[in-house]
Amino acid sequence: MVRAAVVAEPYHVEIRDIPKPSVEANDVLIKVEVAGICGSDLHLFKGTHAFRKPPAVLGHEMAGTVVEVGKNVKKFKAGDRVTVEPQVGCGQCRYCGQGLANLCLNKKVPGTPSWVGTFVEYFVAPEETVYAIPESLSFAEGLMAEPLAVAVHAVRRAELKPGDTVAILGSGTIGLLALLVAKAKGIETVYCTDVVDFNLEMAKKLGAKAAIHALREDPVEKIRSWTDDVGVDKVIIAAGPGTIIDQASAITRRRGRITLVAMITKPIPVYTYSFVFNEQTLAGSQTYQSQDFEEAVRLLSTKEVDVSSLITQELSLAETEQGLKMLADKAGNIVKIVVQP
Amino acid sequence: MIGITKQTAAPGATWREDLPVPEVGPGEVLVKVKATAICGTDLHIYDWTPWAQARIKPPMVFGHEFAGEIVEVGQNVTGFKVGDRVAGETHISCGNCYFCQTGDQHICADMKIIGVHVPGSFAEYISIPVSCAWKVSPSVSYEDAAFLEPLGVAIHGVLSGEIGNQTVAIFGCGPIGLMGINVASASGANQIFAIEPIEEKVNLAKEMGATTLLRPGKDDVLQAVMDATNGIGVDVVIDFSGSAKAIQSGLQILRKGGRMTLTGLPNLPVELDLVDGVIYKEARINGTTGRRMYETWLQADKLFQAGKLNLDPAKGGTFALKDFEQAFAAIKAGKPGKMVLIP
Ligand SMILES: NC(=O)c1ccc[n+]([C@@H]2O[C@H](COP(=O)([O-])OP(=O)(O)OC[C@H]3O[C@@H](n4cnc5c(N)ncnc54)[C@H](O)[C@@H]3O)[C@@H](O)[C@H]2O)c1
Ligand SMILES: [Zn+2]
Ligand SMILES: [Zn+2]
Ligand SMILES: [Zn+2]
Ligand SMILES: [Zn+2]
Numbered sequence: 001m002v003r004a005a006v007v008a009e010p011y012h013v014e015i016r017d018i019p020k021p022s023v024e025a026n027d028v029l030i031k032v033e034v035a036g037i038c039g040s041d042l043h044l045f046k047g048t049h050a051f052r053k054p055p056a057v058l059g060h061e062m063a064g065t066v067v068e069v070g071k072n073v074k075k076f077k078a079g080d081r082v083t084v085e086p087q088v089g090c091g092q093c094r095y096c097g098q099g100l101a102n103l104c105l106n107k108k109v110p111g112t113p114s115w116v117g118t119f120v121e122y123f124v125a126p127e128e129t130v131y132a133i134p135e136s137l138s139f140a141e142g143l144m145a146e147p148l149a150v151a152v153h154a155v156r157r158a159e160l161k162p163g164d165t166v167a168i169l170g171s172g173t174i175g176l177l178a179l180l181v182a183k184a185k186g187i188e189t190v191y192c193t194d195v196v197d198f199n200l201e202m203a204k205k206l207g208a209k210a211a212i213h214a215l216r217e218d219p220v221e222k223i224r225s226w227t228d229d230v231g232v233d234k235v236i237i238a239a240g241p242g243t244i245i246d247q248a249s250a251i252t253r254r255r256g257r258i259t260l261v262a263m264i265t266k267p268i269p270v271y272t273y274s275f276v277f278n279e280q281t282l283a284g285s286q287t288y289q290s291q292d293f294e295e296a297v298r299l300l301s302t303k304e305v306d307v308s309s310l311i312t313q314e315l316s317l318a319e320t321e322q323g324l325k326m327l328a329d330k331a332g333n334i335v336k337i338v339v340q341p
Numbered sequence: 342m343i344g345i346t347k348q349t350a351a352p353g354a355t356w357r358e359d360l361p362v363p364e365v366g367p368g369e370v371l372v373k374v375k376a377t378a379i380c381g382t383d384l385h386i387y388d389w390t391p392w393a394q395a396r397i398k399p400p401m402v403f404g405h406e407f408a409g410e411i412v413e414v415g416q417n418v419t420g421f422k423v424g425d426r427v428a429g430e431t432h433i434s435c436g437n438c439y440f441c442q443t444g445d446q447h448i449c450a451d452m453k454i455i456g457v458h459v460p461g462s463f464a465e466y467i468s469i470p471v472s473c474a475w476k477v478s479p480s481v482s483y484e485d486a487a488f489l490e491p492l493g494v495a496i497h498g499v500l501s502g503e504i505g506n507q508t509v510a511i512f513g514c515g516p517i518g519l520m521g522i523n524v525a526s527a528s529g530a531n532q533i534f535a536i537e538p539i540e541e542k543v544n545l546a547k548e549m550g551a552t553t554l555l556r557p558g559k560d561d562v563l564q565a566v567m568d569a570t571n572g573i574g575v576d577v578v579i580d581f582s583g584s585a586k587a588i589q590s591g592l593q594i595l596r597k598g599g600r601m602t603l604t605g606l607p608n609l610p611v612e613l614d615l616v617d618g619v620i621y622k623e624a625r626i627n628g629t630t631g632r633r634m635y636e637t638w639l640q641a642d643k644l645f646q647a648g649k650l651n652l653d654p655a656k657g658g659t660f661a662l663k664d665f666e667q668a669f670a671a672i673k674a675g676k677p678g679k680m681v682l683i684p
Pocket of ligand 5: 442
């Protein structure tokens with residue numbers, strides 16, 4: 001048996017013993033050194049997640065040490081430091097055929113009946129989803145490959161070009177990581193917004209040209225005034241209040257592109273007239289493709305992207321529920337909370 | 342000359358026989374209007390809706406979809422001569438703003454519109470900047486040429502992404518939706534679902550190349566599209582209705598990774614399910630407005646030259662200019678197709 005943090009019912013986490021996973025021929029058994037709390041864990045915690053329903057083991061972000069490998073595994077051996085891309089495409093559908101496992105019609109992800117979550121002592125993953133991380137990275141930094149892959153993919157969906165002006169709405173984990181990726185790609189002008197001073201300070205420190213408090217100031221007015229009333233070329237939405245799409249449209253120039261990463265879980269009214277009149281594009285960005293995960297591991301390994309300041313809290317597995325509540329209430333200066341099973 | 346004006350700030354329009362022929366300024370051409378079509382914008386002006394009240398300064402001739410013959414050429418005009426057959430581009434762009442300077446003058450930040458900001462085409466003559474004149478070949482009738490402007494709206498929407506061998510759903514079978522179906526068909530779309538609640542209108546889509554006709558309210562659109570696409574959904578959705586329900590239904594039937602183009606103008610915010618509709622699908626939703634100047638016009642020329650377009654089903658009726666009240670009444674009565682006025 002191994003210990004796991006399970007959402008037993010909405011708003012209640014229990015530490016339970018679950019069976020130790022078996023290691024099949026293509027599998028890697030990993031001792032989880034750290035697992036990360038992400039917004040989707042909050043949705044599971046609150047019982048609002050689209051397909052992860054209690055009771056379920058939390059988590060899809062992790063880094064750890066290989067303890068055992070299946071007989072067909074070639075790339076890894078016991079003792080290796082690794083992180084995992086938490087999705088496995090079916091390999092059969094038209095999307096898998098195009099390398100779009102993120103759109104797979106039948107994909108496997110952690111925290112569902114087909115794959116346990118990462119808030120466990122030992123986690124099993126197929127070899128193809130496992131990535132080595134160098135000694136120079138802490139396990140917590142290694143775990144950031146997952147949210148960083150989300151940001152890499154979103155930035156790719158945003159089709160940033162040299163010289164583009166960019167606004168990132170929301171400076172949480174994903175917003176800040178998107179800022180880092182955009183900067184690493186040579187984008188100079190990135191405006192960030194948030195409603196928490198700590199996150200705004202982080203955005204400034206990590207290279208935002210300006211960080212706007214979305215409630216104390218009007219991001220539309222500010223950004224339009226800084227762009228000769230034209231608007232920015234690209235917007236990435238990484239925050240989910242009900243007015244954010246209209247705000248993004250008003251900030252974007254005509255024929256500009258808006259990329260939506262934020263999970264806006266309830267239907268919201270959108271003034272689509274503005275997209276028509278301004279010939280804007282709204283593109284959804286769903287997790288990542290393997291190429292994005294690889295790129296995220298590369299950016300971390302080469303230190304082109306330094307995420308160390310984003311890891312703000314380290315808790316024990318027993319403190320998981322507390323961590324979820326802290327994140328839900330934004331109690332304290334929080335970006336990424338990690339848990340050590 | 343004869344013409345129709347928005348005479349006062351009130352509903353209706355006025356027949357006039359005493360209008361002065363417009364002066365031909367430098368850089369302009371005087372066009373004898375041979376055919377002019379009625380657009381939704383003209384209905385706003387006729388009905389004097391808040392949209393019109395905010396923009397129109399009576400008295401003024403309105404109308405903006407037209408074709409005719411050049412009868413006089415102003416100073417500094419090159420490339421056009423008396424006798425040329427032309428269709429009108431509605432947009433007068435400023436030439437100086439960010440968008441004009443970056444090749445997107447059709448979305449100029451300081452746009453003037455014929456028949457809205459400057460006198461329009463519901464008259465015997467109209468004087469327009471040469472930038473609004475597009476030469477049409479003698480093989481295209483004046484009536485068809487008067488449809489080029491709204492046809493351009495349809496082309497710009499349909500061709501704003503891949504269309505060849507795609508499965509396409511088009512919402513709205515008004516004149517632009519019908520022409521959009523025709524353009525999709527002419528451009529090699531694989532399957533075309535025409536979706537429109539009004540029976541008479543959706544039936545016209547068949548002649549335009551639609552392969553399946555669906556009437557929301559009567560048919561289960563989601564079920565029918567999923568059945569016909571192995572549960573995947575369509576590659577492309579194009580909205581020419583501006584209806585909130587259409588946009589919502591469009592997002593449901595769009596396949597993962599698909600393209601949804603919005604050309605119809607909704608007047609109220611639309612409730613959208615962004616997680617299922619946009620993120621999980623990685624949908625790309627793009628708005629289009631007007632026509633590209635002049636890429637879209639060239640595309641229209643090519644489609645015409647290839648003999649691939651048949652605009653007849655999109656024609657609702659032809660009236661003498663003097664009988665404009667009948668034409669407006671026909672539109673209000675829900676008669677399908679676009680009404681054309683002949684001065
Ligand atoms: N599409 C995907 O594949 C994918 C993957 C991961 C996360 N997400 C989503 O992306 C979004 C961002 O993720 P995160 O982990 O950074 O979440 P987060 O909660 O840490 O970040 C959201 C930030 O938005 C700020 N905010 C709230 N209201 C705002 C407003 N009016 N204007 C500007 N900022 C405002 C919050 O203070 C917070 O800092 C979430 O909605 C999440 O569900 C999507
Ligand atoms: Zn995550
Ligand atoms: Zn698949
Ligand atoms: Zn028109
Ligand atoms: Zn301009």
